[in-house]
Amino acid sequence: MKFNSVFDIIGPVMIGPSSSHTAGAARIGKAARNLFGKEPTWARIHLYESFAKTYQGHGTDFALAGGLLGFETDDPRMNKALEIADERNLDIEFIEDSAGVSHPNTARLIIGDDTEKIELVGISIGGGKIEITELNGFELRLSGNHPAILIMHNDRFGAIASVTEILAKHEINIGHMEVNRKDVGKEALMVIEVDQNVDDGVLKELESAEHIEQIAKISS
Numbered sequence: 592m593k594f595n596s597v598f599d600i601i602g603p604v605m606i607g608p609s610s611s612h613t614a615g616a617a618r619i620g621k622a623a624r625n626l627f628g629k630e631p632t633w634a635r636i637h638l639y640e641s642f643a644k645t646y647q648g649h650g651t652d653f654a655l656a657g658g659l660l661g662f663e664t665d666d667p668r669m670n671k672a673l674e675i676a677d678e679r680n681l682d683i684e685f686i687e688d689s690a691g692v693s694h695p696n697t698a699r700l701i702i703g704d705d706t707e708k709i710e711l712v713g714i715s716i717g718g719g720k721i722e723i724t725e726l727n728g729f730e731l732r733l734s735g736n737h738p739a740i741l742i743m744h745n746d747r748f749g750a751i752a753s754v755t756e757i758l759a760k761h762e763i764n765i766g767h768m769e770v771n772r773k774d775v776g777k778e779a780l781m782v783i784e785v786d787q788n789v790d791d792g793v794l795k796e797l798e799s800a801e802h803i804e805q806i807a808k809i810s811s
Contacts, residue, residue, distance in 0.1 A: 610641065612649035615696065615715025617669065620658020622723055622735050623700045625809045627709050631702040633682045634659055635733060641695035642715075655698065656683055661779040664719060699725075707796045729771045729780040735809060737766060740782040742797065743805040746772045751804040754781060761793050778804075 624630065629747055636655055638646050646652050650670065657672035659681065668675060668692065676683055695740070696715040701708060712725035723733040724740065744750045758765065764786045772779035788810045798806050 592747055612645060612651045612696065612715065613654045613669075614639075614664040614719035615721050616642075616651045616654035616698065617658040617662065617664045618719065618721045618735055619700070619713035619715065619723070620655040621661060621663075622658070622713060622721065622733075622809060623702055623709070623711055624659050624661055626700055626711065626726065626741065626807045627707075628807055629704075630661065630679070630681065631708075632680060632704040633684075634700060634702040635684050635686065635690040636701075637686045637690075637699040638689065639688050639692040639695070639697040639699075642698055643689075646685065649688070651698075652685055655700070656681075659683070659702065666736060681690075694722050696745050702728060715727045726775070726780065729779065731769060731771060731782045733782055733809075737784045737786070738768070739782065739784045739791055740794075740797070741807045741809075742783070744779055744781060745802040745804065746774075746779040747802045750779070750800075751781065753800040753802070754783070754797060757793065758785070763787060763789060763793070 621718065636648055638651065642651055653672040656676045657666065657669040660672055660675060660679065662669055667765055673683070694714040694716070698702060699710065699712045701710045703709065710727055713721055713723050715721050721732065721735050723735065725731065742754060755765070765783055766786055767784040769782050770779060789808060794806055796806060797803060
């Protein structure tokens with residue numbers, strides 16, 4: 592088995608007990624918060640297979656809550672995240688779902704507030720690493736290990752070029768990029784992992800580009 596670093600073997604610095612079920616879950620929760628762009632007021636979390644069977648004993652429940660609250664994996668408040676969520680009026684419901692999934696450590700998070708919501712699927716692949724595999728019905732592959740920009744846009748000629756030209760102008764290098772659309776000429780999603788965090792000024796410029804509807808980012 593090939594490891595990219597020692598952290599693939601020993602896992603991240605974290606509040607335990609499990610890198611897959613705790614640290615990975617916290618990162619899924621935080622990715623959901625980042626993509627939503629603010630702290631939600633409610634969350635419905637579907638847990639599958641191993642997550643569903645062991646989420647209370649392995650701390651998956653408080654880890655997901657901690658991520659939604661914006662906690663890092665080593666935050667000393669992590670194991671009190673469910674109580675803190677109650678104090679912040681964040682209503683969380685955990686659902687043990689028996690549907691078939693491709694990975695045993697899978698969670699589907701539907702989070703929102705009074706005006707908007709998002710839905711995503713995340714998997715914890717071991718050592719605290721995660722992948723986001725679905726966002727609002729779009730399939731994607733987002734590691735969460737690098738800064739990323741997610742861009743909802745109309746599937747029109749020039750939309751991708753307008754985004755990449757802005758990134759090139761600001762000397763932002765693209766490490767990975769994928770585009771998914773629901774149908775020809777309909778809503779589409781660009782997922783761009785980059786080598787450095789993108790500041791708000793660049794995001795505003797991207798928002799004004801042709802055919803762009805909405806932008807979210809994940810910082811490293």
